[in-house]
Amino acid sequence: MKLLVFSDSHRRNTSDMLSIIDEEKPDVVLHLGDVVDDVEDIRSVYPDLKVYNVRGNNDYGWHAQDVQDNLIVCVGQIKLLLTHGHLYGVRRNTKALAATARKHGCQIALYGHTHEARLNWDGGILIANPGSISLPYVAAPPSYLRLVIEGTQIQPEIVYLDQTY
Ligand SMILES: [Mn+2]
Numbered sequence: 001m002k003l004l005v006f007s008d009s010h011r012r013n014t015s016d017m018l019s020i021i022d023e024e025k026p027d028v029v030l031h032l033g034d035v036v037d038d039v040e041d042i043r044s045v046y047p048d049l050k051v052y053n054v055r056g057n058n059d060y061g062w063h064a065q066d067v068q069d070n071l072i073v074c075v076g077q078i079k080l081l082l083t084h085g086h087l088y089g090v091r092r093n094t095k096a097l098a099a100t101a102r103k104h105g106c107q108i109a110l111y112g113h114t115h116e117a118r119l120n121w122d123g124g125i126l127i128a129n130p131g132s133i134s135l136p137y138v139a140a141p142p143s144y145l146r147l148v149i150e151g152t153q154i155q156p157e158i159v160y161l162d163q164t165y
Contacts, residue, residue: 003147003149006133007032009133028075055068078149084113086113109127131143
């Protein structure tokens with residue numbers, strides 16, 4: 001199973017996500033918040049694609065009222081915890097996030113919010129941030145996370161956009 005993870009698109013360059021989905025042909029797309037309208041764009045273009053999303057700190061109002069802060073998604077034998085990150089103090093560290101993932105028996109915890117791509121292993125749990133697909137915080141190109149899950153095997157890869165998008 002191939003999953004693409006996006007975050008913090010903030011209404012900028014959302015066509016990049018559509019181009020990437022078109023090229024990568026994922027089984028599942030995850031969006032970690034900020035903002036929910038961008039997720040609706042994906043759903044309207046790809047109505048048959050499995051798309052899961054959580055609420056960011058900039059997601060409020062009527063159109064975000066049904067979006068959850070945290071979501072657990074199961075892909076085969078792997079459980080993934082999705083959250084935006086602001087509720088776990090991820091600018092400080094990812095310990096609270098890792099602890100929550102562990103408590104719920106998740107092998108992967110995904111967060112965004114910092115706009116900084118990162119892959120970490122914490123006691124056997126993959127803690128990953130895809131970065132921002134449109135507004136990278138540091139001097140890095142926009143990025144997303146490609147996750148390939150086969151059985152209990154997890155292959156994460158941060159993909160940085162080049163000029164072709
Ligand atoms: Mn945010």
